[in-house]
Amino acid sequence: MQNVPLSDRQINHISRCGECDALVAVSHLAKGEHAECPRCHHDLQSADRWSLKRCAIIALSILILMPFALNYPLLSVDLIGSQVNASIWGGVWKMATEGYPYTAFLIFLCTVFMPIAFALLVILLQLAKLTRQKPRNLLMAIDYIKPWVMFDVYLVALGVTAFKVRDYAALSFDVYLIAFLATALLNTLLFAKINPKELWNDFYPQHLKLSEISAENPPHFCSSCDYTFEHPIKDHKGKERCPRCHNEPHKAAEISLQQTWAALLAGIVMIFPANMFPISYISMSNIPSGDTLISGVISFVNMGSYFVAFVVFFASIFVPFSKIIIMLYLLFSIHFNWRHSIKWQMRLFHIVHFVGRWSMLDLFVLALMMSLVTRGQIINFSVGPAAIYFGLSVFLTMIATTTFDSRLLWKIYDERKST
Template sequence: MAKYIQPSEKVQHIARCGECDGLVAISELSKGQHAECPRCHNRLQSKDRWSLRRCAIIALSILILMPFALKYPLLSADLIGVTVDASIWGGVWKMATEGYPVTAFMVFLTAIFAPISFCLSVIILRGCQILKRKPRNLLIAIDYLKPWVMFDVYLVAIGVSAFKVRDYATLVFDIYLIAFIATAILMTLLFAKINPRELWNDFYPQYVQLTPENAEKLSENPPHFCHSCDYTFVRPLQDNKSRNICPRCHSLLNRSATISLQQTWAPLLAGIIMLFPANLYPISYTFMNNIPTGDTLISGVITFIGMGSYFVAFVVFAASIFVPISKALIMLYLLASIHFNWRHSIKWQMRLFHIIHFVGRWSMLDLFVLAMMMSLVTRGQIINFSVGPAAFYFGASVFLTMIATMNFDSRLLWKIYDRQAK
């Protein structure tokens, strides 16, 4: 439940909201409660999380299941009497060895490296907690790893691949698919019950939170806020170049609006450019008796419609075409709102930003389907499958637009709203 602070309640500390830059007085929370910013409804603090010990047990369970989920076959296809097993690692390996190493690396990063690294990080954090170490860099790294873990997207990709191959071969779901589904469920549970940024308070309790006793000084000296560890404080430290840094995580502060916009515009424009060849070139080739048939993103959707798989066609269309294009257009609109001071509804703008931030990762669905198809339909058979040139451009576009979304500073939108409210 949301915890809104009433004037009669005892204020425990004051925090600055990372999304709208507002100051919020937060009272002591009970178990199961969380504090929200009253302006933008951004979650500031939560008591609805598991202990690091329990999260480490979940992470260890995931690592135990990982070899069965990644290395062993999840699907088996009977192609004219020849049985072919499909695994995640097999798809990545075939994609890399058959001339598409960069595309294979994108799949490897999000389907293998990021999940394993995230779980290892949680376990190492638990070890640091037992040994009373201060894992500053690890806490920063785990927050960056979280958006790139895409086991849930890969689970949907397996279903799409099964629909795509069922007209060519007899499919059998192997028992190791249970291990993959269990891993995906446990990973989702771990994401829901661990908050990397709130772990900072557990590992660095010596950095006290801003209290109401300092409130009279805030008008003269507004508090600083660190986006890397969500820490609100009055006095920053300085590095050897006399730049202000966070006293807790040592990240640079006071990033100018110009730099912030440049770090958003650059990957966004590059991602938009990549969308053109991604939609024009074939993303895959299917060989029937050595006769190639190229499929673009839109023709793949049309194929599913022709097969009568309307729901699968909708999922592929949403992930491959609608989401990437809509995400680019919405980001262009939000950036234009900042540059031209458009005074539109701030609630609507923030809702759009949160939507694209959540759904953007699902565009990786197509690359995961390609990896599964590479593993299922191998060269040398009557029916062959190969990755097309659009796969690289599409994957690069997904990565670049995700980076642009992560770099976007929503406080710039709220500054326009604040000027309008005066």
């Protein structure tokens, strides 16, 4: 980013920052530049991103590769003289048909439905741009779907499964793993280059000018699409709506906090049985043994796989508990007006928002293990009762981070500065 004085350039529009609620004048951006909030350094607009056309080409490539990545074998084991294959769809289907449909559904959402829907939406947005349509519903959908695309997490789960299975049978990788790796790489690129908030500006540009605002007429802001506007529109019931996404632009702080608390408390309730009950069972020669989350980490340590033990511990134990602790701290900071460092609080919030999805690692490992080592009376693998609780805890805490309004922290900071 180049630091160019605003007075030397024409102001393009006025925008509110979605993270700290600061009112910022955004100038015209040259290629390679991006505009950030001078107070919290949140990116407001960028000219350093891929075109929607290029993203659509990547999305089309993902859809072409997806059948090979999902339905064909990624790993194979030689188990008691017979070859057993593992695929993404095979693991989900086996889990669903052997008595664990709810856990299978959570995995299906993150590894099958959401990645396909995400790629389709990018292509549909490009078609809408070519036909000069205003794809309001598509933009809302891609904003909701993006956090739940977890192909990169599944890639790590594949490596963990390989380490876990090698103690029971000879392991080999199939040629279709190349398709999966390519799909995972393209998904990661698309995930990094697509910003739903920026896409809104492509179809519905920000246009509020400095002359249109005053102390008597402060601009309105919609947190759903990051739109700053002069006057809201009203629906048939007389409720104010954002003129861009048609959502309610003004969500009361009490409602936002209630939504975050509800999701977080439900996630806390789920985390206890997730850690107390076994998450998986392995039976060898009719001798069953159950593994909890922590005992699974200990078994990797005993095998000498310290790096894998660290990855599993980080994703399955450290991240879920630290995410809950951080979210509780941020919520208590708002309720009790704790005047701590705002930079530290925002840094914690960004970290917890980024790492939360990696907790799904354990469920992906379970799905792969289900398709690899479930083989009758000699060796049998099954999912434990903790799996569904763990998956629900991950989902609920992710919802809590998305509903949390960081502007409430900045409001406390502003009140401290004014006193």
